[in-house]
Amino acid sequence: MESFGLLMNGFEQALTWQNLLYCLIGVSVGMFVGIMPGLGPVAGTAILIPLTFGMDPTSAIIMLSGIYYGAMYGGTITSVLINIPGEAASVVTCIDGHQLAKQGRAGVALGVSAIGSFVGGIVSLLGLTFIAPPLAQFALRFGPPEFFALMLLGLMMLIGLMGRSLVKGFIAAAFGLILSLVGIDPISGATRFTFDIPQFLGGIDFVIVAMGLFGISEILTNVENQHKMKKPERVTGLFPRKGEWAPTMKSIGRGTGLGFFIGIVPGANAVLASLASYALEKKVSKNPERFGKGAIEGVAGPETANNACSGSALIPLFTLGLPSSPTVAVIMGALIMHGLQPGPQLFKENADFTWAVIASMFIGNVILFMMNLPLANMWAKVAQVPYKILLPLIIMFTMVGAYTVHNNVFDVGVMIVFGIIGYLMKKLDLPIAATVLTLVLGSQIESSLLQSLAISNGSLDIFLTRPIAAIILVLTVFILFASIIAGLKNKKKMLTTDMEI
Numbered sequence: 001m002e003s004f005g006l007l008m009n010g011f012e013q014a015l016t017w018q019n020l021l022y023c024l025i026g027v028s029v030g031m032f033v034g035i036m037p038g039l040g041p042v043a044g045t046a047i048l049i050p051l052t053f054g055m056d057p058t059s060a061i062i063m064l065s066g067i068y069y070g071a072m073y074g075g076t077i078t079s080v081l082i083n084i085p086g087e088a089a090s091v092v093t094c095i096d097g098h099q100l101a102k103q104g105r106a107g108v109a110l111g112v113s114a115i116g117s118f119v120g121g122i123v124s125l126l127g128l129t130f131i132a133p134p135l136a137q138f139a140l141r142f143g144p145p146e147f148f149a150l151m152l153l154g155l156m157m158l159i160g161l162m163g164r165s166l167v168k169g170f171i172a173a174a175f176g177l178i179l180s181l182v183g184i185d186p187i188s189g190a191t192r193f194t195f196d197i198p199q200f201l202g203g204i205d206f207v208i209v210a211m212g213l214f215g216i217s218e219i220l221t222n223v224e225n226q227h228k229m230k231k232p233e234r235v236t237g238l239f240p241r242k243g244e245w246a247p248t249m250k251s252i253g254r255g256t257g258l259g260f261f262i263g264i265v266p267g268a269n270a271v272l273a274s275l276a277s278y279a280l281e282k283k284v285s286k287n288p289e290r291f292g293k294g295a296i297e298g299v300a301g302p303e304t305a306n307n308a309c310s311g312s313a314l315i316p317l318f319t320l321g322l323p324s325s326p327t328v329a330v331i332m333g334a335l336i337m338h339g340l341q342p343g344p345q346l347f348k349e350n351a352d353f354t355w356a357v358i359a360s361m362f363i364g365n366v367i368l369f370m371m372n373l374p375l376a377n378m379w380a381k382v383a384q385v386p387y388k389i390l391l392p393l394i395i396m397f398t399m400v401g402a403y404t405v406h407n408n409v410f411d412v413g414v415m416i417v418f419g420i421i422g423y424l425m426k427k428l429d430l431p432i433a434a435t436v437l438t439l440v441l442g443s444q445i446e447s448s449l450l451q452s453l454a455i456s457n458g459s460l461d462i463f464l465t466r467p468i469a470a471i472i473l474v475l476t477v478f479i480l481f482a483s484i485i486a487g488l489k490n491k492k493k494m495l496t497t498d499m500e501i
Contacts, residue, residue, distance in 0.1 A: 002133075003129050003130050003133050004129075006133075006351065006355045007129055007355055007358065007359060009352070009355055010352075010354075010355030010356045010357075010358055010359035010360075011359040011362075011363075013058065013352065013355075013356035013359070014062070014356050014357075014359035014360040014363055015359075015363070018056075018059060019058065019059055019062055019356065019360060020363070022055075022059045022060075022062050022063040022066070023062050023063070023066050023360045023363055023364050023367065024066075024367060025063055025066070026062060026063035026064065026065065026066020026067050026070060026364065027066040027067075027069070027070035027073075027364045027367050027368050027371075028070070028371075029044070029048065029063075029066070029067050029070065030044065030066055030067040030068065030069065030070020030071040030072075030073070030074060031070050031071070031073060031074035031368070031371075031372075032074065033045075033067060033070070033071045033074065034070065034071035034072065034073060034074020034075040034076075034077075034090075035074040035075065035077050035078045041067065041068050041071035041072065041327045042214045042326045042327045042330060042433075043214040043215045043218045044067055044071055045064055045067050045068055045327055045330045045331065045334075046207070046210035046211050046214045046215055046330050047211055047214075047215040047394070047397065047398050048064070048067060049064065049207050049210070049211070049330070049333070049334050049337070050207065050400075050402070051063075052064065052334065052338070057335075057338035057339065057340055057353060058352075058353050058356050058357065060334065060338055061331070061334065061335060061338070061340075061353075061357050062356070062357055062360040064330075064331055064334050065314075065331065065357060065360065065361060065364070066360070066364050068310065068327050068328075068331060069121060069307065069310050069311070069361065069364060069365070069368075070364070070368060072117065072270065072306055072307050072310050073114075073117055073307070073368045073372055075090035075093075076090055076093055076097070076110065076113045076114075076117070076303055077110065077372075078090075079093040079094045079097050079098065080093065080094075080097035080098055080100070080101050080106055080109045080110055080113070080299075081098075081101055081106055081110075090274075090303075090306075092274040092275060092277075092278045092298075092302040093109075093113065093274075093299055093302060093303060095278070095291070095292055095298060096109075096291060096292065096293070096294055096295045096296070096298030096299050097109045097113070097298075097299045099292070099293055099294035100294045100296070100299065102294075103294055105294070108239065108240055108296065109296070109299050110372070111239050111240070112240060112248050112252075112296055112299055112300040112303070113299055113300070113303040114369055114372045115248075115252065115300075116251075116252045116255060116299075116300045116301070116303045116304030116307070117303050117304065117306075117307040117365075117368070117369075117372075118307075118365055118366075118368075118369040119252050119256055119304060120252070120255060120256045120259055120260075120303075120304040120305065120306075120307040120308030120309075120311070121307045121308065121310070121311050121361075121365040121368075122362065122365055123256045123260065123308060123311075124256075124259070124260050124263065124307070124308040124309070124310070124311025124312040125311045125358065125361050125362055125365070127260055127311070127312055127315070128311060128312065128314055128315055128318070128358060128361075129358060131315060132314075132315050132318050132319050132347070133347055135315065135319040135320075136318070136319040136344040136346070136347045136348070137344070139319055139320055139343070139344035140344045140345075140348075141468075142344070142468070143452075143455075143466075144447075144448045144449075144451035144452040144455065145448075145452045145455075145462050145463050145466050145469040146466065146468045146469045146472070147321075147444070147448045148445060148448035148449050148452055148463070148469070149463060149468075149469040149470075149472035149473045149476070150320060150322065150472055151322060151441050151444060151445050151448065152445070152472075152473070152476050153472050153473075153475060153476045153479070154316070154322045154323075154441070155173060155437065155438060155441065155445075156476050156479050156480055156483075166483050166484060168428070168429060168430050168431065169431055169434050171430060172425065172430045172431045172432065172434040172435045172438075173434040173435065173437075173438045174438075175435050175438075176434065176435035176436060176437065176438030176439040176442065177438045177439075177442050177445075178193065179204050179209065179435070179438075179439045179442070180203075180438065180439050180440075180441075180442020180443050180446070181193055181442065181446070182194060182200050182203050182204050183200065183201060183202055183203035183204075184201060184202075186446070186447065186450070199408070199410050199411075199414075203443075204414070204439075205406070205411065205414075206333040206336075206337075206436075206439060206440060207333060207334075207337065207402075208402055208411050208414050208415050208418070209414075209415075209418050209436070209439060210330055210333060210436055211398055211402055211415050211418075211419075212414070212415040212416065212417065212418025212419040212421070212422060213418050213419070213421065213422035213425070213432050213435065213436060214326075214330075214422065214432065214436075215394075215398050215419070216395075216398065216415060216416060216418070216419020216420075216422065216423075217419050217420075217421075217422030217423040217425070217426060217432070219391055219394060219395060219398075219419070220419065220420075220423040221423065221426060223391060240296055244296055247296070247297055248296050248297065248300045250297075251281055251296075251297040251300040251301040251304070252300050252301070252304045254277070254280060254281070254284075254301060255277045255281075255300065255301040255302065255303070255304030255305040255308065256304050256305070256308045257308075258273065258276055258277050258280060258305050258308075259273040259277065259304060259305030259306060259307065259308030259309040259312070260308045260309070260311075260312045261312070262276060262305070262309050262312075263308065263309035263310065263311065263312030263313040263315070264312050264313075264315055264316060270305075270306035270307075270309045270310055270313075270325070273302075273305040273306050273308070273309035274302040274303075274305055274306045275302075276305065277301040277302045277304070277305035277306075278291075278298060278301060278302045280301065281295075281297045281298060281301040281302075282298070285297060311361065313325050313328050314328065317331070317332055317342050318342060318346055318347070318354060319343070319344060319346075319347075320343060320344070321341065321342040321343030321344075321346075321444070322441075323437060323440060323441070325433075326432075326433035326436060326437070329433070329436050329437050329440050330436070332440055333440055340353065398415070399412050399415075402414075402415040
């Protein structure tokens with residue numbers, strides 16, 4: 001009941017006209033970001049962080065969070081109407097969603113998507129409301145050894161799930177870890193990896209790196225692979241037929257539960273939730289042959305799962321300071337930039353901020369539900385804006401944003417360099433998200449390790465003699481070996497397939 005009372009206090013702040021306006025701006029921009037092929041929530045959130053400079057932290061995070069979950073809604077529209085996913089988690093929706101649209105049932109596909117997204121989003125926020133506070137209380141028992149072990153576990157899960165090659169995941173993560181070491185050593189005060197460049201003494205700014213790796217690299221990729229847009233299908237009839245309601249609601253229920261629990265696991269992002277939900281729906285269906293030909297369950301389940309996953313992904317961020325997906329890592333960087341430290345102390349030291357943000361997410365989901373269907377045709381037409389018009393505007397906005405971080409042209413150059421690096425990483429199939437996550441967590445991992453060694457007078461035994469830290473480290477080693485075995489099996493399977501061909 002205490003959480004409910006705190007949530008009501010959060011609604012008082014979230015319902016002020018300023019925060020309502022920023023919530024509306026956030027979800028509207030998120031919808032736009034979601035429908036634009038190639039942008040997606042990660043790039044959109046990273047590019048727009050500079051807009052929050054000088055803003056109240058509560059309003060800033062309300063807006064950025066709105067972009068995050070708004071993009072999940074937006075990606076559905078183009079997937080259904082023109083068979084082009086606006087963001088990665090909506091790829092699965094194309095399979096049956098566009099087939100429904102071609103059958104003249106685009107409205108039904110969008111209708112069940114909107115209902116599922118709303119249900120999944122609200123249920124995951126209820127989970128955030130009632131699960132996060134006790135989890136944060138438990139996490140207050142953690143000391144430096146436990147946090148070091150926990151962040152190591154999170155990174156291992158993220159690296160293992162991000163990409164087809166564990167080796168490439170480690171390379172990308174090591175690159176991010178090196179970037180996090182740039183600047184002044186917190187113990188000795190010596191400079192590290194600065195190459196006598198004064199601007200690097202304070203470290204490489206996370207916002208600049210994220211804007212380059214995600215934003216600029218996406219722009220370069222889109223210039224190379226411009227989409228040929230189709231004429232969007234018309235939206236008519238928003239609700240399923242009488243006999244379709246029962247299987248649809250069952251799919252929404254399964255998608256909600258699956259997406260919620262996947263979101264809590266670090267590294268298991270909305271894409272995995274959508275894929276897992278689609279596989280589950282096909283497996284439990286009495287007529288699996290309908291999938292791929294316009295099965296409503298193939299739209300309802302995955303769309304519900306990816307939105308439920310988005311909400312629950314904030315639980316490890318708010319309670320443990322552990323980002324569970326690339327977009328959440330960007331939001332974590334924004335929190336730190338505004339002087340807020342994600343983790344168990346967030347609910348204790350910044351309770352007003354935390355509950356206002358959570359309350360705003362309930363409001364944002366209602367706004368998205370109300371604007372998603374009536375404006376579907378309009379959003380689909382926005383997605384057809386020519387890239388030769390859109391991309392120069394995005395590049396200009398990105399450069400201005402990079403400049404405003406420190407009012408320094410040097411940062412613009414750094415962003416462009418990281419944009420080129422991000423483009424090359426995509427070409428080499430190196431997971432950019434692993435780099436960004438280790439960059440965000442690197443300094444915290446280092447400080448937790450150094451504090452632990454200081455407590456134990458330099459002995460590593462502290463990680464084995466403290467039960468929670470020891471259990472987490474054993475789990476980390478288990479996941480490492482499981483990832484290696486899975487990678488070897490996949491490689492063997494690929495070699496067998498090549499030999500058969």
